[in-house]
Amino acid sequence: MTLWDLKQGACATVDSFCSALQGEYRTRLSELGFHPGEQIACVLSPSLGAPKLYRVNNTVYSLDDSVASLIKVAC
Amino acid sequence: MSKTILIGSPNSGKSLLFNKLTGLNQKVANFPGITVNISSGKSLANPAQVLMDFPGVYSLHAISGEETISVDAFYAGLKDPEVSCVVCVVDATRLEKGLIFALQVINACAEQKKPVVIAANMIDVLDGHGMSMDIDGLAGALKVPVVAISARSGVGLADLQALIANHRDTPSAFVSDIIATDDSVVHRQAQKLAANFGPKGDLLINSQTRLDRFFLHSWFGGVSFLFIMYLLFQSIFTWAAPAMDAVEAALQFAASVILPLLPSGAVSDFVADALFGGIGAFLVFVPQIFILTLVVGMLEDSGYLARAAVICHKPLRVFGLTGKSFIPMLSSVACAIPGIYAARTVDSPRKRWLTYLAIPLMPCSARLPVYSLLIAAFIPASAAFGGLVGWQGLAMVGIYLFGILCGLLVTAVVSRTNAALQTDLPFVLEMPPYRLPSWKPLLRNAWNRSKHFVTKAGKVIFMVTVVIWVLGYFPNQGASLGDSWLGYLGKMIEPLFAPFGLDWKYGVAILSSFLAREVFVGTLGTLFGIEGGEENIISLAEHIQNSGLPIGAGFALLVFFSIALQCVSTLAVLRRETGSWRLPAQLFVSYSIFAYAAAWLTFILVQSIAA
Numbered sequence: 305m306t307l308w309d310l311k312q313g314a315c316a317t318v319d320s321f322c323s324a325l326q327g328e329y330r331t332r333l334s335e336l337g338f339h340p341g342e343q344i345a346c347v348l349s350p351s352l353g354a355p356k357l358y359r360v361n362n363t364v365y366s367l368d369d370s371v372a373s374l375i376k377v378a379c
Numbered sequence: 380m381s382k383t384i385l386i387g388s389p390n391s392g393k394s395l396l397f398n399k400l401t402g403l404n405q406k407v408a409n410f411p412g413i414t415v416n417i418s419s420g421k422s423l424a425n426p427a428q429v430l431m432d433f434p435g436v437y438s439l440h441a442i443s444g445e446e447t448i449s450v451d452a453f454y455a456g457l458k459d460p461e462v463s464c465v466v467c468v469v470d471a472t473r474l475e476k477g478l479i480f481a482l483q484v485i486n487a488c489a490e491q492k493k494p495v496v497i498a499a500n501m502i503d504v505l506d507g508h509g510m511s512m513d514i515d516g517l518a519g520a521l522k523v524p525v526v527a528i529s530a531r532s533g534v535g536l537a538d539l540q541a542l543i544a545n546h547r548d549t550p551s552a553f554v555s556d557i558i559a560t561d562d563s564v565v566h567r568q569a570q571k572l573a574a575n576f577g578p579k580g581d582l583l584i585n586s587q588t589r590l591d592r593f594f595l596h597s598w599f600g601g602v603s604f605l606f607i608m609y610l611l612f613q614s615i616f617t618w619a620a621p622a623m624d625a626v627e628a629a630l631q632f633a634a635s636v637i638l639p640l641l642p643s644g645a646v647s648d649f650v651a652d653a654l655f656g657g658i659g660a661f662l663v664f665v666p667q668i669f670i671l672t673l674v675v676g677m678l679e680d681s682g683y684l685a686r687a688a689v690i691c692h693k694p695l696r697v698f699g700l701t702g703k704s705f706i707p708m709l710s711s712v713a714c715a716i717p718g719i720y721a722a723r724t725v726d727s728p729r730k731r732w733l734t735y736l737a738i739p740l741m742p743c744s745a746r747l748p749v750y751s752l753l754i755a756a757f758i759p760a761s762a763a764f765g766g767l768v769g770w771q772g773l774a775m776v777g778i779y780l781f782g783i784l785c786g787l788l789v790t791a792v793v794s795r796t797n798a799a800l801q802t803d804l805p806f807v808l809e810m811p812p813y814r815l816p817s818w819k820p821l822l823r824n825a826w827n828r829s830k831h832f833v834t835k836a837g838k839v840i841f842m843v844t845v846v847i848w849v850l851g852y853f854p855n856q857g858a859s860l861g862d863s864w865l866g867y868l869g870k871m872i873e874p875l876f877a878p879f880g881l882d883w884k885y886g887v888a889i890l891s892s893f894l895a896r897e898v899f900v901g902t903l904g905t906l907f908g909i910e911g912g913e914e915n916i917i918s919l920a921e922h923i924q925n926s927g928l929p930i931g932a933g934f935a936l937l938v939f940f941s942i943a944l945q946c947v948s949t950l951a952v953l954r955r956e957t958g959s960w961r962l963p964a965q966l967f968v969s970y971s972i973f974a975y976a977a978a979w980l981t982f983i984l985v986q987s988i989a990a
Contacts, residue, residue: 328442329805331562335438335479336807339566347588351597354693355702355806361475361573362584364591364810366689366702371805 305379307338307358308372312349316377318342325374337361338375382429382461383422383543386453387468388480389435390811392500396468396530397432398820400424400540417452424540431456439483440562443726457491464494464546466539471499471512471527472812475573482565485523494546496524498539503529504812510578517576531817590813594686604690607683611674611712612779613772622666627918630659648857649848656908657844657901658837660919664748664900668832671744673825675713680816684709688808698787699794701725701806704734708786711741712779713828715949718743719956732962733790735953739944739966740786742779744832745896749940750778752900755920757933782941785973832897840901843891847905860884860906879939879982880932889936893945931986935978942974 310316318340321330337360338344347364348357355368387393397403401420422428433456434449441447456462467484469477481497488495497517505511518525524542528535594600634655641647678684684706692702703725711718718738725731742750758774850865851857860866869883876886884906892899900919907922923933944950950963957963 325805328440331440332438332442333807334562334566335440336809337476339563347584348591348595350595350600352693354595354597355689355808357588357591357595357689357810359584359588361473361570362577363473363476364584364587366685366692366806366808366810368692368702368806371807374805 305377306373307344307346307367307375307377308356308369310344310346310349310356310358310377312346312356314379315343315345316379318344319376319378322374322376325371329371333371333375336365337363344377380427380429380461381463382419382431382456382459384431384433384453384456384462384465385468386433386465386484387435387500388437388470388477390809391435391468391470391477392530393435393468394418394432395820396498396500396528396536397430399530399533399536400430417449422540422543425544428543436480438480439487443728454487457487457493462493464496464543466496466498466543468498468500468530471501471578472504474499474512474577475569478569478572479565481521482569485521486565494523496526496539496542496546497521498535499525499527500530502527503532503534505578512578513576517572520572520576587810587812591686591810594683595689600686600690604687607678607687609776611671611678612776613768614670614674617769617772619667619670622669623663626663626666630655630662634659645852645856648852652852652857652908653844653848653905656919657848657905658841660752660904661748661837661840661897661901662833664751664897665829665833667747667751668744669825669829671747672713672828673821675709676821676824677816678709680814680821682811682813685808685810689810692806695787698791699730699733700737700787700790701727701730703806703808704730704737707734708737708741708783711738711743713744715739715741715743715946716952719949719952722956732957733794735957735962736793736966737786737790739946739949739970740782740789740942742782742941743896743946744828745946746782746940748897748900749892750775750937752903752920752923753933753937754778755918756923756928757930778937778941781938785942839895840898843898844901844905847887847891847902851906865906878979879935880929880986881936884926885928885932885936889939892940893943895947896940896945899940929986930989931982931984934985935982938981939974939978942970942977944970 305316306322307316307318318338320340321333325333333339342360345359346356347359350356353369355366356372357364357366358372385393385397397418397420400422402423403418403420417434418432419429420432422430433453436446436449436453438446439450439453441450457465465484465488467481469481471477485495499512499514499517502512512527514525514527526535526538526542528539530536594603634651638647638651638655641650678687687709688702688705690702691705695702695704704722706724707718707721709718710721715738718741719735722731722734722738725734754771754774758771760769760771762768763770763773847865850868851860851863853864855862857863861870865887866883869887872886872890873883876883876889881889884903888899888902888906891902903923904919907919907926944967950967953963953966954960
């Protein structure tokens, strides 16, 4: 399951990154809080494929499918 | 002289702190990545102390060209013996994220034996929500000074200045032992520190999420976005109208007082035609620039712009852009220059390059005087749809949308025909908290922009109007504009603009506007002033109406001005940002040809409909 599959209001734990995600972006996502083991909540999932809002710690980020579908999560 | 470095994550409030400590007016906004250059200024508390505001970076591990420049500059600054202290600004409402970066900064400062102070900003926001954080506990754990501040309200700034002064006078060796180079260790440390000493509860996020559920709702979000954008453009006309009328009335009153006092002849004619006719015609539009900058600033400060970027991401992807392109494009509605700088927040170089293509086509404030003039001359001031809106406001929305559409079409075509521009970088955007805009900096920013418009464009307009007036007034002392030197030159270029139904006077005004678009209004004002004589001080729009310009020519002019890249400053800044004249030269030539062809087609179409 990837972060993009997470429904609005659901939480999951970051498991790992897909190999398609470049190393430097993995580091950046980790620094922003998308770190393996970290709990992420999907706070808003608009329709029509718009970027979704994810809460990590006390910060909300908007991620589109190109990156959220490369973060593997476990519920 | 000793220097202090201010560094922090994007949107941590660093630039507002810099402004408070130095009394300068660095642009601030509630959107990540607004600071794009290193600014420096003397401390108000101690003029021997220089503060340097570095662009916000999420990490000292740079992933883009701009971040590399900022991070390299930071490391170079640490090696500077004059740097006596580093202030790392963290957002107290998002402590964990700020601490990951702060721990990297502490590590870098330890290597260079530079003292560091952590400024926990936005403490007023925590207070406002009945929350708090353990400042002393955090300072004890980090073993570096931590001071709670609010750059907005000024709380804690005296304590921060005292700490900076203390490090200047007696530079202390670095003592923190909470240093780790491994990223996962740093992350765990930040998590633990935030949990132990940070604010408890998630009130801020809950209130932010409630607003996001409305502003990013699939339907309400789209409708509210269109409504806010419509208000933005409608306000330019309706809110500014009384101020514009007042400026015009003041100019007419000044002309009626001053002109009778002057001896008749060239001096009187110059004051009437070039000063009141040329410069005056351009000054009338300053209130619109003020209101436009104010409204765009309000949207930036409220945190709404980041939501607008999310709303626009998917539609902009169709045109080869990203949601992050929305901020530079909207900034360009005020002026292309800050828009080009704001394009640095577009982290993908390819998307940034495409954003550069769209920016010159955004309806900037320099186009506003030209649009306002032509709309006032050709569109009736009556109300439409039962008095809900005005036709002139609708026309303004229409021409603005036309410019935006042209920009999007260009990027759509270029991104599809150039294979190298079709790949993308991940879209990750931090959602800043919603805030009530602070009026003081917003008003100051709008005032500065208006002042800049008057002083910078005013100089060019003054020089051009003087040249135009001299060429149009002599050798026959204004007796016949057509027989003047300008008339002779103008008739030579008349065939170039005849396909749009324009005579030589408009041709001269268009050519002069290639220095800056606003010059068009000043030049036309001067020409009509010479032709009309000093007794005939009426508005420029009335002059155009009386000149019998066909409606198709009016629309052709609107289309021409919405496409042509008539701005020397935009070309120069594009050259600086891209490192070569190639892109500005390509854009200048291609948009000039595009503008000419589109204006010609518009003239034919409108004239055939009118007939």
